[in-house]
């Protein structure tokens with residue numbers, strides 16, 4: 331399978347010092363041995379990090395006292411410092427703004443429901459995909475996140491949930507960035523999120539969703555990894571003419587190429603692909619587009635697809651708006667009439683600019 335084209339490779343400038351979560355098992359073993367520690371310490375440290383959700387070795391009291399600071403300095407640089415935290419939905423939704431070691435800002439959103447807790451994480455600081463309706467896309471890309479910076483968002487939220495006597499159950503890569511443009515680090519993060527403790531956080535693969543603009547070759551490569559993670563494809567319209575402007579990368583991989591790749595993913599993973607569709611008033615919300623969407627998806631993916639409608643969150647200064655409720659209902663009805671399940675996503679966190687596509691780090 332071809333590598334992701336270089337044009338999507340964000341600058342490496344600003345990557346943090348290597349963290350425990352950036353290393354393979356072998357690299358961890360040599361790192362602790364360099365500190366003069368036996369290799370069983372690797373598993374012990376992993377149990378602290380993935381199992382007890384601790385990121386500071388000075389609190390790992392079963393490590394020899396003299397080794398704790400050395401382990402911290404060599405393997406646990408501070409990756410993220412919380413700058414601000416805002417809550418809404420009666421405290422059920424919290425957005426955290428993090429500052430990275432080089433000053434880069436990034437956001438993650440924790441949503442608590444009755445039966446689950448979902449964390450929306452970022453894979454890049456900013457995004458290079460330039461979708462005109464998305465606040466992050468408007469700001470451009472700062473840099474890729476390191477594996478550790480992705481994984482540590484999960485650790486921090488899992489620790490928050492544990493402190494609340496609950497558990498983090500779901501992860502969606504729907505924060506800032508295009509996950510498949512930071513391919514290797516995102517794959518490593520997915521492995522660490524889903525591996526059972528002490529190799530990972532033990533979150534079920536079925537409860538992890540990777541959302542992409544539709545980098546077709548990367549979707550195929552992702553399918554070949556053999557995960558049963560859910561793939562979400564941000565389609566937003568079934569026709570190339572409009573998609574060329576709504577999701578500019580469509581100029582490179584068209585709707586049919588993206589749907590072919592999605593089908594390959596669905597077949598390999600056995601998971602339904604989720605088609606993301608932000609409904610924008612008078613732009614992509616026409617009844618005929620709903621019919622076309624339903625027909626194309628049914629033809630391309632049969633039963634292996636589900637449409638997730640997202641009422642547009644208007645970004646500041648945008649001329650676009652969400653569709654009226656009746657238009658939305660009609661759209662849902664017409665997609666379903668083509669034999670494709672379609673639901674409207676609940677939009678948590680709107681008042682705190684934590685909803686879909688709004689993670690633009692306002693203080694930038």
Ligand code: SAH
Pocket residue numbers: 457459461463464465503504505506507508509541542543562563564606607608640641642643644645686687688
């Ligand atoms: N780059 C990836 C993941 C990040 S965005 C992707 O595009 O899939 C997560 C989802 O939010 C995507 O479906 C994206 O299109 C959608 N989104 C972005 N801005 C939005 C907005 N203003 N209103 C509603 N959805 C938006």
